[in-house]
Amino acid sequence: MAVDSLRGARKVGRYTLLVSLAVVVLFPVYAVLLQALKSGPDSLDHPRSLLPVDLTMSTIRAAWTKGNMGRLLFNSAITSLAVTVGVVFTSLLAAYAFAFLRFPGRGALFVTYLATMLVPTEVTVLINQRTADSLGWMNSYRGLIVPSLASAFGVFLVRQVFMQLPNELREAAALDGVGHTRFLWEVAAPLSRPTLGALALFTFLGTWNAYLWPSQVIRGDLSHETVQIGLERLRNNDIDKVNLVTGGLVIAALPIFLMLVAFQRQLVRGLTAGAVKG
Amino acid sequence: MLGPSAALLGVWTVYPLVRAIQNGHLRCNVTGSRCRDAGWGQYLDVFTSDDFQRALGVSVKLALLTVPTGLVLGIGLAVLADKHLRGIGIFRTIFSSTVATSVAVASLVWFVLLQPEIGVLSDLFSQWIPQLKNPGLLRDPDTALPAVALSSIWASLGFTFIIITAGMQSVPRDLYESAFVDGAGGFRRFTNVTLPMIMPSILFVTVVLTTRALQTYGEVALLTGGGPNPQKPTTTIPYLIYGDNSIIRNDIGLKSASAVLLFVISLVFAVVQFRGFEKRVHYGS
Numbered sequence A: 001m002a003v004d005s006l007r008g009a010r011k012v013g014r015y016t017l018l019v020s021l022a023v024v025v026l027f028p029v030y031a032v033l034l035q036a037l038k039s040g041p042d043s044l045d046h047p048r049s050l051l052p053v054d055l056t057m058s059t060i061r062a063a064w065t066k067g068n069m070g071r072l073l074f075n076s077a078i079t080s081l082a083v084t085v086g087v088v089f090t091s092l093l094a095a096y097a098f099a100f101l102r103f104p105g106r107g108a109l110f111v112t113y114l115a116t117m118l119v120p121t122e123v124t125v126l127i128n129q130r131t132a133d134s135l136g137w138m139n140s141y142r143g144l145i146v147p148s149l150a151s152a153f154g155v156f157l158v159r160q161v162f163m164q165l166p167n168e169l170r171e172a173a174a175l176d177g178v179g180h181t182r183f184l185w186e187v188a189a190p191l192s193r194p195t196l197g198a199l200a201l202f203t204f205l206g207t208w209n210a211y212l213w214p215s216q217v218i219r220g221d222l223s224h225e226t227v228q229i230g231l232e233r234l235r236n237n238d239i240d241k242v243n244l245v246t247g248g249l250v251i252a253a254l255p256i257f258l259m260l261v262a263f264q265r266q267l268v269r270g271l272t273a274g275a276v277k278g
Numbered sequence B: 001m002l003g004p005s006a007a008l009l010g011v012w013t014v015y016p017l018v019r020a021i022q023n024g025h026l027r028c029n030v031t032g033s034r035c036r037d038a039g040w041g042q043y044l045d046v047f048t049s050d051d052f053q054r055a056l057g058v059s060v061k062l063a064l065l066t067v068p069t070g071l072v073l074g075i076g077l078a079v080l081a082d083k084h085l086r087g088i089g090i091f092r093t094i095f096s097s098t099v100a101t102s103v104a105v106a107s108l109v110w111f112v113l114l115q116p117e118i119g120v121l122s123d124l125f126s127q128w129i130p131q132l133k134n135p136g137l138l139r140d141p142d143t144a145l146p147a148v149a150l151s152s153i154w155a156s157l158g159f160t161f162i163i164i165t166a167g168m169q170s171v172p173r174d175l176y177e178s179a180f181v182d183g184a185g186g187f188r189r190f191t192n193v194t195l196p197m198i199m200p201s202i203l204f205v206t207v208v209l210t211t212r213a214l215q216t217y218g219e220v221a222l223l224t225g226g227g228p229n230p231q232k233p234t235t236t237i238p239y240l241i242y243g244d245n246s247i248i249r250n251d252i253g254l255k256s257a258s259a260v261l262l263f264v265i266s267l268v269f270a271v272v273q274f275r276g277f278e279k280r281v282h283y284g285s
Helices: A002-037 A040-044 A059-067 A070-101 A106-116 A121-135 A140-147 A152-164 A168-174 A180-191 A193-209 A211-217 A227-234 A244-262 A266-272 B003-023 B041-048 B050-081 B086-101 B103-114 B120-125 B144-170 B173-181 B186-197 B197-215 B218-223 B237-242 B250-284
Strands: B026-028 B035-037
Touching: A002 A059, A002 A244, A002 B050, A002 B086, A002 B103, A002 B144, A002 B237, A059 A070, A059 A244, A059 B003, A070 A106, A070 A152, A070 A180, A070 A193, A070 A244, A070 B003, A106 A152, A106 B003, A121 A140, A121 A211, A121 B003, A121 B237, A121 B250, A140 A211, A140 B003, A152 B003, A152 B250, A168 A180, A180 A193, A193 A227, A193 A244, A193 A266, A193 B103, A211 A227, A211 B026, A211 B218, A211 B237, A227 A244, A227 B103, A244 A266, A244 B086, A244 B103, A244 B186, B003 B250, B026 B250, B041 B050, B041 B250, B050 B086, B050 B144, B050 B237, B050 B250, B086 B144, B103 B120, B103 B144, B103 B218, B144 B186, B144 B218, B173 B186, B186 B197, B197 B250, B218 B237, B237 B250
Parallel strands: none
Antiparallel strands: B026 B035
16 A cells, blocks of 8 residues: 555656656747747737737738748758758668678778768858859759768668668569669668668758858849748747747747657757767 | 769868868958068967967857756756657657757847847746846856857757667667666666767767867857957857958968868867867776
């Protein structure tokens, strides 16, 4: 009996702690969401602003039009999709070469690939902006997309999976006269689908959320801005307009939130790929 | 098959690095139209300059404000959620939820919450922290950097939670059982089994969070613009390089040198952390 009630008390304590921490973590999201669902000035009435009453879509609707959100979302979607497809494609090709082909300098080249993972965007953006400028790629989709089409992390991740495929598989295929290209697309790639999924999701999220490069390659051209850099235009310090940005935030966060709910497992796999077995 | 990736990485990662190292030698006039070679010595000049030292100080301070706190919070949440309780899945989803927020979204969320006139937090807590209302957390030189750190900690929490949770789930269960048989209580099991076993995950998170903190740009650009002026207590090294208000914005030589130094500094931090952790990773096993 005594042990039971002790356990019960512990359980209640743990739940209380869990719930209060969940409230703390979610509070910023909740507060912004509720402000977005209220019409202008009444949302400034705290703490009433934290109660789900008098909800309206007017702020979100205003943010949609004023912030040109449809266009921003479209630009982010195009950029992220193109980069994702490109990264998966270039990673598959390079990973295949590193895993299944023998050529002089393979080891050194692979180490060079790995080394590029260390170079932060914060260092390369400076010169890449000049390169994009000299190519005439400023304020364009090409400028947003092309520099990100290859990822050393992707090559590394896919190579790790390819290395685990049994050698007999490739040998048997070779005996059957299956060439490298067919083997890659019909055997190796389908067998690594979970990893490719994680890589795709990871790349999509990373591109969607990128801030520094888009902010340096799109300079003032509203028709090419991504959500992340265009959102700032909704920010306003005027008391009756300050709410507008909350509507924009909700619109900007919603697609990614839905994606996260749908692909939670893949995301965890992608994030932990480098951490657990290290 | 290596063609596409090698060409892309060559043009957009290796070339800019090499070029930045070369450009770090250049010193330009005020408008940036004419530059001359100042040699390797310029790296030393930049490193010892007041502006760079101040920005380095800000970046390091930001790392000190965000990494230990973020790590402790992330581990705490992971320990708390690492139990078979009904509905624990919901809590895990909530604790990992901020992983999807971008720098821009997180920063603007905190901008709204901390807005001095109408921000919810400014209203709720101004009794205890008067700076929230006057002049506003982001406008006070003493609180601006902690406010930026707050936004970063919140945004990284989901990432830390996911990595640490994954690390905990890969700890073999029989280790806990034998510790239990040996009479180790909950706290001892955490310090003697869990903690040593998740050291690789902690190391990974520490290195990633430190690198992110040193390379903070978006939060600063959106929350403070490097200010408040004139003390510029939130001008990190990346903001010094890329910020619209940066004093060296027209000098490709100084910007390149700063960028290369930032790279070297990040590497040094990572190597030191790997070295420091190596001993502890072996300690438990």
